[in-house]
Amino acid sequence: MRRYIAAKRIIGDALGHFSRDDGWAMASHVALSTLMALFPFLIFATALAVFLGADAFAQSAVHLIFDTWPETIAEPLAREVNNVLTTQRSDLLTIGVVLAFFFASNGVEALRTSLNRAYRQTEGRSIIALRLQSLAFVLLATFVLVIVSLLLVALPVVARQVATHFPIVAEWYGSFDALRIAIAAIVLLSGLISAHLWLPCGRRGIGDILPGVALTFLFWIFGSSAFATYLNNFANYASTYAGLASIIVALVFLYMIAAIFIIGGELNAAIMRYRALREQVSDLPSSQEPRRNS
Template sequence: MPVFFRMLYKVSYDALYHFSEDDGWAMASHVALSALLAVFPFLIFGTALASFLGADQFAETAVHVIFDTWPETIAKPLSDQVIQVLTIPRGGLLTVSVLAAAYFASNGVEALRVSLNRAYRVSETRPWYITRLVSLGYVLGAVISLAAISALLVVVPVALAFAETNFPFMKDFLSTVSSWRIYGTLALLIIGLVIFHLGLPAGKRRLPDVIPGILLTLILWLVGALAFASYLASFANYAATYAGLASIMIVLVFLYMVGAIFIIGAEFNAALMKYRVLPHKRPNRKT
């Protein structure tokens, strides 16, 4: 057991040291601002594409998936603005504004890619146009996934009602399944983190290489969200400091914390691979 704690100390120290050396705090602010700037373009592009595909419930589904894992005091002001934006009628799918929205949405993915490259201590070898196309592919994949989920949300209640009528012995089970939205959101979050860690940064990693950092990210995210919500309820008075900008400042500070946690999770994985805690062929990376 002492050996385990010594190794945990070495790995944690290495991860935090490189987080500082790799400008982790600055990258966290870059991720936070890019994510905030990408939310509205992503939802605008997603709503246009989903409407074209016939998934009219996309906006509601996307708002739930994005904001259900946030504390309510932080998510509500932004989600209210998102809903207002998405109710504005727009033109067809292939308009300049919608295509520009897709491009700006990919900036959020690009911020994650750059921060993950630094955290995993790898250099980007792909041309800029390839990385941009990859980021656009992530945006398109996320939209299609949410569109499919929104279509299922229309079909599932009908199927559940039919099942309850014809298979009454399954009523308790079906009622439990129908209330599992938060679990579905959590599952999507985990899948998204796995995809980002495996496919977004340069180099090759296996699933066992990224799982420890993802678990650490989820734990720190939960603790941080609860602590931040408690802080807002008990101590913070952003309205007195930022007046009408209070809501946006709260969201930025929260995203800053989430960005730092996301990067630390990748730094933790890189430290584990460095000390061969996880069997792995060491990639080319900075010391």
């Protein structure tokens, strides 16, 4: 019974603060910022990958990013992203690529703002420090994406070479799709943990953020599946929005994903507040005990 009451208070605190503190408006801000940052980020990542000699980056990056999305949403976006990424760019340091690097960091800034609100934090760091951190996040994400994409390209090639000498390896070819999805999930979890730990103001430990990260990850999976089922069986965005259907569907999907992300932060903050209140209450008798004995 006590656990039920605690869970009710924590969930009520999290959802109540999400509603009072413009959580839905912040979710729309994060969704639009993410969509607008996606193409600049991939353009910069592709330019850097080509500069480093990873010419096969584009296709692997598209798979890595969109394999965790519902197919109905991912297919039109992945096609356009692939068209953008296969455009030849002669120099890493062109003005366009540098601007893409900067605009991609706006998505990180949107995540920071939403998490600061969720954790009830007032930002006290300088604007320059925050922007540099956002750019560092983009750069780190780019290197991770390039390295993982290279591994996804290299593993099948190595497996084919090994299979010429050990035929039993050929039976494992079908597992590479599952491996790609598993790697995408690991990258996603790592990104969630990094965002909750370092983006918002204040200090939190791994134990403080794991409940919200787990909720976000699980609800993203179930929410994506439910949204894909809805699109396949009930919704007909094409008849309503015509050529804009793919963009509208992507925005609605990202809006749902962003709301879940923010609620994950709200859950962590509510649990931390509940623990702090319990510690205060448990300290009261010990602090008053000397007075009773006097």
